Ligand SMILES: O=c1[nH]cc([C@@H]2O[C@H](COP(=O)(O)O)[C@@H](O)[C@H]2O)c(=O)[nH]1
């Protein structure tokens with residue numbers, strides 16, 4: 198009996214999965230906290246990735262004892278995003294996998310914690326690529342997404358927006374963050390994780406499968422047409 202269940206739909210996280218933006222996030226946060234002589238640690242990164250911006254802001258302010266409110270933090274970090282997020286790159290493996298699934302008519306979507314504005318900023322150079330997806334859920338601004346990852350909301354909402362509204366067990370999520378993996382599991386979905394190097398072993402083990410690049414996912418094990 199295979200460890201993997203057959204699926205019909207794939208839901209992609211964006212930052213750290215489709216777009217190579219996590220190094221830019223690290224730079225943005227370090228630029229801001231560095232002004233107060235503080236360090237944006239990997240521990241803080243792990244906790245903040247995938248969360249709503251104001252939740253992340255509140256957590257970082259508390260942990261680093263920064264003299265500002267979450268709204269002030271969010272305004273300052275937005276300035277960093279305007280500077281750093283203009284020129285984002287799509288991971289080569291992601292480009293290969295998405296085009297393969299799209300040309301094989303496999304329904305695919307994007308479920309990102311970003312706000313719609315942040316999504317527009319990061320994807321303005323990649324409009325054609327993002328047209329390949331059935332829909333995009335921007336958790337930061339979508340009224341139906343009540344709670345950010347690790348709550349399951351965003352993945353359940355994304356599944357419900359496909360025309361055939363697949364059951365959670367028919368969906369495969371692709372994520373880079375521990376918060377995102379937990380959200381997918383809580384949604385009752387299988388999840389492939391492409392962890393950054395700093396994600397410790399114990400934060401990887403809940404994933405259905407861990408790979409180093411999207412084009413290395415053994416699609417046939419999930420009942421999808423193989424990439425080979
Ligand atoms: O180092 C970090 N990376 C990313 C985030 C947040 O996580 C979101 C990306 O999450 P996801 O990949 O789940 O969409 C970004 O929009 C950003 O708000 C963060 O707080 N800290």
Ligand SMILES: [Mg+2]
Nearest residue numbers: 210212213373
């Ligand atoms: Mg991510």
